[in-house]
Amino acid sequence: MLSTRLLTKRYGSLTAVEELDLEVGGGELFGFLGPNGAGKTTTIKMLVGLLRPTSGSARVAGIDIRAEPEKAKARIGYVPDAATLYDKLSAREFLEFSGDLYHVERRLRDRRIDALLKLFDLHERANDFLSGYSRGMRQKVSLAAALLHDPQVLFLDEPTVGLDPQSARQMKDILQDLCKEGKTVFVSTHILEIAERMCTRLAIINRGRLVAMGSLQELRHMVGQDGQSLEQIFLELTGSREDDVSAVLRGLES
Amino acid sequence: MTSAPCCVASKANPIAGVAGGLGVGLLLWRAQLQMFINQTVGSRKPGRIVGSVVGAAVIVLAWTWEAIITWVGVQASHRTSVSIDTVHLLSLAFLGYTGVLVFSSLVFSLNALLLNPDLDLLLAAPHPVESVLAGRMVVQVLRLLLLSLLFTGPALLALAVANSNPLIPLVFAALYLLYPVFVVVIISVLSLLLVRFIPVGRGREILTLFGVAIAIGINLLNFLINPALRDSGFSRRPGVPPALPDVPAASAPWLPSGWAGRSAAAILRGDWTVATEWALLLLAMSAAIFVVGTILSGRLYLAGWIQAVPPRRRQSTTRRLDAALPLLSPVLASIVIKDWRMRTRDLAQLVRFVMPVVFIFLIFGLRFSRLLDAVRGLGEGPAAAMLALLPAWVLLLSLSISLGLTAVSLEGKSIWVYAASPNTTLRFLQGKCWSVALPTAFLVAVVALVAEILIRPGWLWAATAILLAIAQAATITTLMVAIGAVFARFDWTDARRMMHPLGVFIGMGLFFIVTGASALLLGISLALAGATGFPTFTTWLAAITISVGGGVAAAALGLLIGNERLRSLELG
Numbered sequence: 001m002l003s004t005r006l007l008t009k010r011y012g013s014l015t016a017v018e019e020l021d022l023e024v025g026g027g028e029l030f031g032f033l034g035p036n037g038a039g040k041t042t043t044i045k046m047l048v049g050l051l052r053p054t055s056g057s058a059r060v061a062g063i064d065i066r067a068e069p070e071k072a073k074a075r076i077g078y079v080p081d082a083a084t085l086y087d088k089l090s091a092r093e094f095l096e097f098s099g100d101l102y103h104v105e106r107r108l109r110d111r112r113i114d115a116l117l118k119l120f121d122l123h124e125r126a127n128d129f130l131s132g133y134s135r136g137m138r139q140k141v142s143l144a145a146a147l148l149h150d151p152q153v154l155f156l157d158e159p160t161v162g163l164d165p166q167s168a169r170q171m172k173d174i175l176q177d178l179c180k181e182g183k184t185v186f187v188s189t190h191i192l193e194i195a196e197r198m199c200t201r202l203a204i205i206n207r208g209r210l211v212a213m214g215s216l217q218e219l220r221h222m223v224g225q226d227g228q229s230l231e232q233i234f235l236e237l238t239g240s241r242e243d244d245v246s247a248v249l250r251g252l253e254s
Numbered sequence: 255m256t257s258a259p260c261c262v263a264s265k266a267n268p269i270a271g272v273a274g275g276l277g278v279g280l281l282l283w284r285a286q287l288q289m290f291i292n293q294t295v296g297s298r299k300p301g302r303i304v305g306s307v308v309g310a311a312v313i314v315l316a317w318t319w320e321a322i323i324t325w326v327g328v329q330a331s332h333r334t335s336v337s338i339d340t341v342h343l344l345s346l347a348f349l350g351y352t353g354v355l356v357f358s359s360l361v362f363s364l365n366a367l368l369l370n371p372d373l374d375l376l377l378a379a380p381h382p383v384e385s386v387l388a389g390r391m392v393v394q395v396l397r398l399l400l401l402s403l404l405f406t407g408p409a410l411l412a413l414a415v416a417n418s419n420p421l422i423p424l425v426f427a428a429l430y431l432l433y434p435v436f437v438v439v440i441i442s443v444l445s446l447l448l449v450r451f452i453p454v455g456r457g458r459e460i461l462t463l464f465g466v467a468i469a470i471g472i473n474l475l476n477f478l479i480n481p482a483l484r485d486s487g488f489s490r491r492p493g494v495p496p497a498l499p500d501v502p503a504a505s506a507p508w509l510p511s512g513w514a515g516r517s518a519a520a521i522l523r524g525d526w527t528v529a530t531e532w533a534l535l536l537l538a539m540s541a542a543i544f545v546v547g548t549i550l551s552g553r554l555y556l557a558g559w560i561q562a563v564p565p566r567r568r569q570s571t572t573r574r575l576d577a578a579l580p581l582l583s584p585v586l587a588s589i590v591i592k593d594w595r596m597r598t599r600d601l602a603q604l605v606r607f608v609m610p611v612v613f614i615f616l617i618f619g620l621r622f623s624r625l626l627d628a629v630r631g632l633g634e635g636p637a638a639a640m641l642a643l644l645p646a647w648v649l650l651l652s653l654s655i656s657l658g659l660t661a662v663s664l665e666g667k668s669i670w671v672y673a674a675s676p677n678t679t680l681r682f683l684q685g686k687c688w689s690v691a692l693p694t695a696f697l698v699a700v701v702a703l704v705a706e707i708l709i710r711p712g713w714l715w716a717a718t719a720i721l722l723a724i725a726q727a728a729t730i731t732t733l734m735v736a737i738g739a740v741f742a743r744f745d746w747t748d749a750r751r752m753m754h755p756l757g758v759f760i761g762m763g764l765f766f767i768v769t770g771a772s773a774l775l776l777g778i779s780l781a782l783a784g785a786t787g788f789p790t791f792t793t794w795l796a797a798i799t800i801s802v803g804g805g806v807a808a809a810a811l812g813l814l815i816g817n818e819r820l821r822s823l824e825l826g
Binding site: 048049050051052069070071072073074076078080083084085088089093096098100101102103129131145176191 | 277584585587588591592595596599600663666667668670671672673674675676678824
């Protein structure tokens with residue numbers, strides 16, 4: 001459903017993503033992990049067609065995103081981190097706009113909007129301007145817009161940031177339901193606990209390079225210690241800084 | 255509701271808070287200077303660096319010009335005996351400056367309280383609230399000092415050289431520093447009270463409305479009191495020569511403008527003792543008001559600075575606009591509808607839309623009867639029909655610039671919504687062209703129709719002229735959208751800053767080329783008909799066809815260039 005081959009993005013002398021090879025199948029809930037600045041958002045933006053790779057290729061739903069971007073985008077849903085929405089539109093109007101952009105037939109669009117607004121508990125404030133929405137509510141609107149055209153692959157960049165525990169749980173359930181329907185969900189997150197419980201497979205990226213990919217069990221084998229938590233594996237693979245942190249804190253105290 | 259963030263209250267010594275304000279103010283000033291440098295010469299972006307250098311060169315040129323004019327004025331005053339009441343003239347200047355101070359301080363204070371996020375950051379720091387509020391006043395005073403020196407510095411240096419008195423720039427600089435203090439403090443305190451009556455989330459709108467009121471007020475005042483405009487404006491009193499407006503109380507010894515005027519006049523005639531005396535009086539008053547105002551601001555803030563008016567909830571019924579544009583594809587229609595909603599709901603955008611129309615009525619309305627008589631005097635025919643298009647062309651210039659150039663940038667950071675959708679950039683540009691061309695063409699057509707009805711050049715001439723105006727509205731707005739795409743700015747939410755200065759320059763240039771070429775072609779067609787004996791209407795139609803064809807070609811080319819530019823951008 002999703003594959004990349006030697007996918008690379010450079011900004012001048014800075015290499016944000018380097019020769020990334022990924023394979024994600026249909027119905028998978030794939031977790032994409034990495035420290036700040038590791039290249040997660042850049043990778044997702046390349047996969048949804050917002051950034052052009054410097055080299056390498058990416059196929060989403062069997063379509064080359066560089067060769068046929070419009071065709072691929074019609075099959076993709078995308079939820080950015082801290083989505084900037086149109087402040088002077090209401091949630092319903094924004095979803096109508098999104099539906100039209102994705103060529104959803106209008107009666108079907110309106111039915112789906114009603115259902116999604118209810119699902120995300122937004123129906124009571126559906127006519128309020130988005131400028132008055134909290135970050136979590138905007139995130140929900142963003143996710144509703146991404147689901148409106150029934151995409152085959154859903155990309156979510158830090159989807160749980162700003163959500164209350166109840167909404168985060170609800171989002172987790174929705175994503176798992178989508179996977180059961182055979183759709184692919186590609187999630188980047190910092191919250192390892194969520195990734196550990198939700199994802200069928202995981203990839204860890206550090207400084208633009210893929211350092212590990214597989215199920216949680218496979219990652220445990222990779223670091224050679226069964227029973228380790230994802231947090232421990234993550235720190236092991238991305239370079240633990242515990243000693244450095246303690247040294248700096250001691251320096252601040254003196 | 256927005257409430258005062260947690261901050262440190264100065265319980266022990268409010269004066270310490272006031273003194274701390276100077277420190278905070280200088281700290282803020284340094285940070286703002288650093289940001290200015292980072293965004294200009296320190297940006298490492300060639301375009302910005304060149305822009306900064308060009309800006310600096312323009313300032314130096316203006317300074318040179320100002321110094322020369324001052325020098326010539328001084329020499330002229332030495333040669334002719336003109337008696338001028340310097341005290342009154344300078345007091346009047348300071349009183350006029352007070353108006354500028356009130357306006358700029360109100361905008362600055364409301365901006366600081368309602369829109370700028372840095373106030374929360376400052377209040378969270380371990381400074382008394384008085385220090386933070388005083389710090390902001392200090393920044394405003396320093397900013398005004400810098401602007402005053404920027405505008406009058408060369409003149410002051412020229413005066414110092416001409417009068418062999420190096421104290422002139424120093425005393426004026428001291429007056430520039432002290433005079434704004436009382437205005438800035440009073441306005442800051444009033445702003446804290448005013449904020450209570452501004453609904454939550456409507457700060458930007460209120461500031462825009464305020465700006466519009468000021469703009470109209472300034473223009474109206476200018477029209478009423480500027481001798482150059484007044485005499486040909488509402489009425490002219492026969493036999494009365496034009497004169498500057500006067501406020502006799504400006505130089506009164508009980509007004510700060512009188513103190514500043516006396517100090518400035520004294521140093522110009524070389525009497526530094528008197529100059530110092532009046533400046534010291536201003537210093538004492540400014541210091542007292544600064545201390546009292548700062549303490550009062552702190553008390554007001556801690557008493558519950560809050561936007562107490564809740565936001566209005568929108569009605570649950572939404573207008574369905576989907577069916578309004580049945581001939582457009584859903585993607586194009588959705589862009590047109592979204593842009594219409596954004597423009598009409600955001601007051602700052604709405605002002606850009608409405609103000610040109612208001613000014614058209616002001617400009618043409620005030621001279622209406624004379625203009626109408628002059629054009630009607632031409633009788634029926636193509637010349638009158640063409641001249642009747644003038645208001646429509648002025649409106650087209652204004653709307654195409656304000657709406658067309660901002661059409662693409664209007665998306666701002668939300669551009670990702672479109673970029674992630676399965677549509678090409680050309681489709682996006684088409685949608686933008688429709689969203690600008692539809693309202694512009696409609697308004698231009700209405701203005702052209704009204705003008706043609708009033709002038710009555712003959713229905714055939716009028717109909718073709720109106721069609722030309724509509725066609726030009728469509729082609730020129732398309733051209734402007736394309737230029738806006740080439741110079742797109744997605745980082746700005748302010749309607750003014752969405753327009754790139756170079757884009758405005760090119761857009762205006764192309765507008766005048768396209769409309770000028772049209773007018774020229776129409777003129778040539780009339781001359782050709784007169785010289786060759788061809789039917790005038792035939793040559794007129796031919797000229798209109800060529801004119802519209804040329805406009806369409808220019809717009810199409812512009813659209814292709816704009817599309818290439820958008821395609822080359824990474825809009826994530």
